[in-house]
Amino acid sequence: MNWALLSLAAPLVGGLLAVLFRRLRGGLWAFIYTLCSLVGAALALDDVMVRGSQTLALGGWVEPLPIRFLLTPLAGLLLVFTAGLHLLVGLYAARRAHAAGSSDFWCLAALLHAALAALWLSADLFNLYVTLELLSLAAVGLVALAGKKAYRPALDYLLLSLAGSLAYLFGVALLYGRYGVLDIALLGALSVDDLPTRTALLLMTLGLMLKAALWPLHLxxxxxxxxxxxxVSALLSALVVKGPLFILWTLWDGLAPLEMARQAGPLFALAGVLALISGGWSALRAPMLKSLVAYSTVAQLGYALLALGLLLRWQEPRMVAALWLFVLAHGLAKVSMFLAAGELQDALGSRRVQALRGASQTAPVAMFAFAVAGGSLIGLPPSGGFLAKWLLLQPLLDEPRYWPWAFGVLLGTLVSAAYVFRVVALGFDRAQAVPDPVAVDRLGQWLAMLPALLVWSLALISESLLPWLEGMAQ
Known part of the structure; x- marks a missing residue:
């Protein structure tokens, strides 16, 4: 657990020092504390794999009101994932200063990193609420770094996030009033299928879906x-929306009564299929490149929501592996796509999708990175996206009565292919005149390529990774 606390403390201390001492704001300082966090996370993951899950009671509180950190293999993996992506995005932001918005990026990104690390480790509903609020406030501040044009989206994000937090907090209050405890493990043993529990889980689910931008609360x-x-876009899409999704999974898989979870499963699965279609259609029609990538996030989160729903309905361990493999593959692909989109916009001097004609001749590495990452979103083998979809489809294809859900996955795949190929076809259209490049940074393009290559390399470790992920259901 000490290594996990190092992974949490390094960005927290780094962010606070960056607030107090402005001269510390910069890529070098961020690289140091993020690297420390990554090392701590890697050692924590190794430790939990050897010794098993570990618990830390904060402040000496004991049952029935423990305030606990719980280091599980999944939490260790997510700590590594979070620190690794922060390190990559930080290197890119240090290289391309305008990609960060302003020097305030470094302290806000560090606090966002610390909030996520605390969220993965928290094992009680109130700690989760605190980390969720810190995560949202840091994310809103990061959005606003784009200047006046971003103030309205940042304000909408803030207000809707607060509404989601209020709904979640009401649910926590109902559960505390009903059971007198906030620890998730204790609640899982005590919870029964009654009106207060149903009302609390409904409120918390709506709040978390709003904060995670899960369809239809994604606007x-x-x-x-x-x-x-x-x-900022890369961090938001790859990491921030995964925090509420993690809590949603924790509530319904670890706290909700079994029969209630079975009843809710088809609703989550249906919302996931509709997200695939609706989000993908919006991405296909988006005129701006970053809007296309943003709408694809709404669509791709549908796979995770579908996996969650099918897990709750049939208690299938493979769905746990599918859910978290989707999270990992999506995070890597989205970092690559947003960084590649930033490079393409800088190189071509335009934010519009139609301006990408012939982009492979102007920014070839960035264009190829976008295509490779998009291949994982589509589910082309042997990418991480393909492995996750294969895990999702296997139990669905075994029974004819589950085939409508499989058809939803395949339909979502076709829509994903349409909007990815829309960009790729334009980028590799050599018949068009190529504009003079505004700015081409080869290192920045290769930083965008790296996570795309990593998501395709997941197949190389699938033999050990998949059984390990399936074991998280037990």
């Missing part, structure tokens, strides 16, 4: 992600 996400600086 704030495309303007906020598309209007934010490039490095």
């Amino acid at each position: 704030w996400l495309p303007p906020a992600h598309a209007g934010a600086p490039t490095a």
